[in-house]
Amino acid sequence: MKRIIYLLLIIVMPICALANDEANVLLKKGNDQYAKGQYKEAITTYQKIVDDGHQSALVYYNLGNAYFKNEDVPSALLYYEKAHKLSPGDEDINFNIQFANQKTTDKIEAGTEFFITKWWHSFILRFSLTTLSVLTILLIIAGSALLIVYRFTNSVSIKKWSFYSALVVLLLGFASMFVASRQDQYFDAHHGAIIFSTSVNVKSAPTLNAKNLFLIHDGTKVEILEDNNGWMKIRLASGNEGWINASDAKEI
Numbered sequence: 081m082k083r084i085i086y087l088l089l090i091i092v093m094p095i096c097a098l099a100n101d102e103a104n105v106l107l108k109k110g111n112d113q114y115a116k117g118q119y120k121e122a123i124t125t126y127q128k129i130v131d132d133g134h135q136s137a138l139v140y141y142n143l144g145n146a147y148f149k150n151e152d153v154p155s156a157l158l159y160y161e162k163a164h165k166l167s168p169g170d171e172d173i174n175f176n177i178q179f180a181n182q183k184t185t186d187k188i189e190a191g192t193e194f195f196i197t198k199w200w201h202s203f204i205l206r207f208s209l210t211t212l213s214v215l216t217i218l219l220i221i222a223g224s225a226l227l228i229v230y231r232f233t234n235s236v237s238i239k240k241w242s243f244y245s246a247l248v249v250l251l252l253g254f255a256s257m258f259v260a261s262r263q264d265q266y267f268d269a270h271h272g273a274i275i276f277s278t279s280v281n282v283k284s285a286p287t288l289n290a291k292n293l294f295l296i297h298d299g300t301k302v303e304i305l306e307d308n309n310g311w312m313k314i315r316l317a318s319g320n321e322g323w324i325n326a327s328d329a330k331e332i
């Protein structure tokens with residue numbers, strides 16, 4: 081519980097991440113460069129915001145767009161996926177991920193997911209972690225305020241109303257916190273990466289002499305299962321697994 085509360089407080093901070101003047105100036109500059117078709121310059125500007133420590137779905141999304149316009153599909157997908165982690169329910173981000181994937185060499189069909197699991201994942205990814213965090217904090221504050229009213233009012237009717245209202249509001253607050261924790265665990269369990277090398281032979285073991293299992297290409301998203309001395313054990317959406325050199329991919 082302490083970890084989740086700490087996480088919620090940390091996640092709320094990106095609301096103010098672009099509040100300082102320098103970040104706002106850089107964001108506007110990058111947007112102007114992008115609008116003028118100066119995609120390389122926009123990439124440099126957006127990257128400066130990221131390098132300064134700002135985590136923002138908007139900046140990641142804009143950076144992904146600039147890379148896509150610059151015909152760098154792997155980098156575009158990397159930043160679209162970073163934006164997706166911060167705002168998984170954003171339709172524009174999800175559309176651009178699908179669109180950019182059409183430009184990759186590998187067309188990998190995902191395995192069939194049990195419908196209840198699919199529904200649950202869709203539910204917990206409907207809102208961003210920031211939204212859930214803010215909602216949780218507001219609901220808990222509102223519930224606490226109602227309990228204060230219950231404690232100090234002399235009216236019986238108001239006591240009843242404030243008490244039961246506080247229970248409902250606090251229950252919703254803890255439900256929001258629960259969904260936020262499930263979303264956090266989902267992304268922890270689905271630790272992904274994007275292939276950046278033009279082509280990669282996936283090995284049966286973390287050694288150069290191991291058997292080649294299959295070939296994948298730049299832009300392909302993989303799930304990281306294990307790290308071992310510069311090697312990654314990866315899984316494709318289709319379920320195929322194997323080992324690649326860690327330098328062939330960039331973690332999302």
